[in-house]
Amino acid sequence: RREVTFDYLTPGREGSERRHVRPTRLEAALGHWYLTGFDVGRGGNRQFRLDRLSALTVTDIEFGGATEPEVPREVRREGPRARVWIAPRAAPFIRERFGAAVEEGPDDSVYIEIPAEPRDWAVRWVLGWAGDARVLSPPSLRAAVAHAAGDSLDCAAR
Numbered sequence: 001r002r003e004v005t006f007d008y009l010t011p012g013r014e015g016s017e018r019r020h021v022r023p024t025r026l027e028a029a030l031g032h033w034y035l036t037g038f039d040v041g042r043g044g045n046r047q048f049r050l051d052r053l054s055a056l057t058v059t060d061i062e063f064g065g066a067t068e069p070e071v072p073r074e075v076r077r078e079g080p081r082a083r084v085w086i087a088p089r090a091a092p093f094i095r096e097r098f099g100a101a102v103e104e105g106p107d108d109s110v111y112i113e114i115p116a117e118p119r120d121w122a123v124r125w126v127l128g129w130a131g132d133a134r135v136l137s138p139p140s141l142r143a144a145v146a147h148a149a150g151d152s153l154d155c156a157a158r
Contacts, residue, residue: 006056022063082116083136090132
């Protein structure tokens with residue numbers, strides 16, 4: 001694995017900044033692709049929207065990966081929790097992304113606890129797994145996910 005450099009346009013700032021990053025993950029969320037990695041200049045993990053990157057260069061600087069992924073910020077958030085079952089098909093991605101926060105389930109499935117609030121974030125997160133995630137608790141979030149899925153199907157049928 002090698003470090004990358006790129007110019008990054010941060011919303012609300014004039015011009016772009018040169019960043020030096022040790023990439024750890026590429027993922028899609030809410031209609032955009034993101035690069036997550038350790039920002040060497042800032043001394044911490046950051047997430048970068050790919051459509052705001054330019055002049056990407058893969059350097060000759062190699063780095064080793066952590067043996068255990070860092071538990072993502074959204075899962076560490078305080079407040080009410082939701083227990084979610086993840087199907088075997090999606091479980092490898094959840095294990096890689098959430099590391100120690102994952103509980104193994106039967107037949108290669110996994111369980112993860114995510115914040116139940118903000119509710120719209122939790123609903124989008126579950127629906128983003130396209131049927132491979134099922135809310136076990138709380139029942140109010142399970143109902144909100146079912147309602148949002150129904151609304152999506154209604155829109156698709158029009």
